[in-house]
Amino acid sequence: GAVVSQHPSRVICKSGTSVKIECRSLDFQATTMFWYRQFPKQSLMLMATSNEGSKATYEQGVEKDKFLINHASLTLSTLTVTSAHPEDSSFYICSARETGGLSNQPQHFGDGTRLSIL
Amino acid sequence: AQKVTQAQTEISVVEKEDVTLDCVYETRDTTYYLFWYKQPPSGELVFLIRRNSFDEQNEISGRYSWNFQKSTSSFNFTITASQVVDSAVYFCALSEDYGGATNKLIFGTGTLLAVQP
Numbered sequence: 001g002a003v004v005s006q007h008p009s010r011v012i013c014k015s016g017t018s019v020k021i022e023c024r025s026l027d028f029q030a031t032t033m034f035w036y037r038q039f040p041k042q043s044l045m046l047m048a049t050s051n052e053g054s055k056a057t058y059e060q061g062v063e064k065d066k067f068l069i070n071h072a073s074l075t076l077s078t079l080t081v082t083s084a085h086p087e088d089s090s091f092y093i094c095s096a097r098e099t100g101g102l103s104n105q106p107q108h109f110g111d112g113t114r115l116s117i118l
Numbered sequence: 119a120q121k122v123t124q125a126q127t128e129i130s131v132v133e134k135e136d137v138t139l140d141c142v143y144e145t146r147d148t149t150y151y152l153f154w155y156k157q158p159p160s161g162e163l164v165f166l167i168r169r170n171s172f173d174e175q176n177e178i179s180g181r182y183s184w185n186f187q188k189s190t191s192s193f194n195f196t197i198t199a200s201q202v203v204d205s206a207v208y209f210c211a212l213s214e215d216y217g218g219a220t221n222k223l224i225f226g227t228g229t230l231l232a233v234q235p
Contacts, residue, residue, distance in 0.1 A: 023197065034223070043227045044163075058203035091161060095223075106153065107223060 002028050004096050006110025013084065014118055020080045021113045023094030029074040030096035034107060035067075040093040067097040074099065084117045091115075119195070120145050122212050124226035131200050132234050139195045139229045141210030147171075152186065152193045153211040153223065163209070169193065200233045 003026040011019050018116045023033055036044040048069055049057040056069035068080040077096075081088055088116075092115050095107035121144040125204045131137045154166040167177065169186050169232065175182045195205055210226040 040232075043225045044223075045225075046222055049222065075211065093161075094164075106165045106168045108165065109155075111160070111162040114161070 002069050002096075002098060002108040004094065004108045006094055006112040006113055008113060009111060010114045011117065012116045015085050016083055017117075018080055018082045019084055019115060020078055021092055021094070021115075023077045023079070023096065023110050025075045025096045025098075025108075028096075028098045030077075031074060031099040033071060033077040033096045035069065035077075036093045037096070038093060040091075044093065047058055047079075048055075052077075081115065084115070086117045089098075089115055089117045120212055120214060120224045122210050122224055122226035124229050126229045127227070128230045128232070130232045130234060131145070132197070133202060134199050136196060136198050137200050137231065137233075139197075139208050139210075139227060139231065139233065141193045143191050143193065143212045145191075145212060146215060146216045149214070150222075151213045151221075154193075154195050155209045155211065156206045157209060157228070158206040163174070168194075177181045194229055197231075200231075202233050202235050205231060 005024045005026050005080045007022045022030040033048045033050040038044045039046050046059050047062045050071040051072045052074050058064050066082055071077040091112050093109055095109045097107050123142045126140055150171045152169045155162040156166055167184055174186050183196045185194045207227045207228045207230050211223045213221045213223050
């Protein structure tokens with residue numbers, strides 16, 4: 001089945017640090033990947049849509065300069081939380097959908113990254 | 119606008135009981151897709167089912183079954199003979215079909231299911 005690998009699974013760092021999270025599709029190509037944020041006991045909120053070879057599309061209210069997204073290949077998207085602060089602490093989860101085929105193929109999710117900023 | 123409502127915040131059942139998780143959606147499009155995902159305590163999201171708006175047939179997969187009713191805009195999920203391993207947060211999600219690759223998923227707020235032994 002389609003596997004999405006997300007790394008690291010957990011990050012604990014000091015305020016002001018920039019943190020990079022990787023999302024890889026292991027056995028399929030993904031033109032589009034998605035980045036979500038989930039606060040404790042809440043739903044997943046889409047932050048941005050990552051498009052291979054072009055700029056990411058950010059949802060309203062998400063700061064582009066704060067959350068840098070790079071989708072340099074068909075199997076890798078990265079999210080960098082720049083100058084992270086305690087309010088950025090959250091569970092970040094990525095997903096990917098296979099390129100081609102029918103639209104609305106199910107998104108396959110990574111295992112998430114739990115980010116804690118001290 | 120799209121919206122997914124999961125009115126049940128938490129449900130607690132005893133093992134072997136049947137349980138139904140409700141999902142009600144809103145959309146102005148005639149073509150859309152509905153999903154259910156499971157999120158166990160470890161955090162990963164597990165895909166359970168996708169259903170398109172033109173297919174109202176109910177589906178059964180082992181102990182899981184889904185009831186899609188367009189007339190009431192509902193896509194309910196039933197677990198038969200629940201087990202402790204079913205304990206998780208279950209999310210219902212909606213995606214409208216724009217025919218492209220960037221169809222967003224709109225998630226409900228999730229239902230926490232606790233199955234007691």
